[in-house]
Amino acid sequence: MQPSVQITPYRPEFRDRLVDLWRASFAHGVGVPVPHPIDDHRRFFDEHMLTETPVHLALRDDELLGFGAFTPESVMQLYVGVEHLGRGIGARLLELAKANSNGRLWLYTFITNTNAQRFYERHGFEVVERGFEPVMQLDDLRYEWRRPRSPAMPAGHA
Numbered sequence: 001m002q003p004s005v006q007i008t009p010y011r012p013e014f015r016d017r018l019v020d021l022w023r024a025s026f027a028h029g030v031g032v033p034v035p036h037p038i039d040d041h042r043r044f045f046d047e048h049m050l051t052e053t054p055v056h057l058a059l060r061d062d063e064l065l066g067f068g069a070f071t072p073e074s075v076m077q078l079y080v081g082v083e084h085l086g087r088g089i090g091a092r093l094l095e096l097a098k099a100n101s102n103g104r105l106w107l108y109t110f111i112t113n114t115n116a117q118r119f120y121e122r123h124g125f126e127v128v129e130r131g132f133e134p135v136m137q138l139d140d141l142r143y144e145w146r147r148p149r150s151p152a153m154p155a156g157h158a
Contacts, residue, residue, distance in 0.1 A: 010055035068093035075107035
């Protein structure tokens with residue numbers, strides 16, 4: 001029996017593995033390599049991601065399976081290692097983002113990342129805008145999710 005996947009707050013000892021996973025998963029999903037040198041990518045993670053967005057790790061024992069960076073309004077990053085795709089890891093991370101949201105989330109994905117589009121649509125996200133990302137020179141999609149409203153309580157129930 002395999003150990004279970006744990007979702008935990010970011011731990012610094014996983015930083016290099018996280019950036020490597022991010023780059024590999026991005027290239028696999030989007031179909032182009034990350035255009036920035038790895039040192040720039042690490043610096044971006046250290047100076048922007050960690051200071052602006054809570055990051056969570058999906059771990060099995062000491063193995064990094066994926067990560068997510070979420071605010072109460074947005075899914076800034078969600079990546080799963082290529083060899084772990086389709087095992088519910090992304091869904092677990094997305095559940096955490098939804099649970100900690102203000103009831104609405106937005107995110108962007110590149111139009112070439114059809115697997116991500118299917119994933120987000122399966123989880124209740126809808127395309128609300130089409131755009132263009134100038135750094136990557138790729139078309140993108142803005143998705144939004146809203147927490148379903150609870151049905152109204154019938155009269156006489158408290």
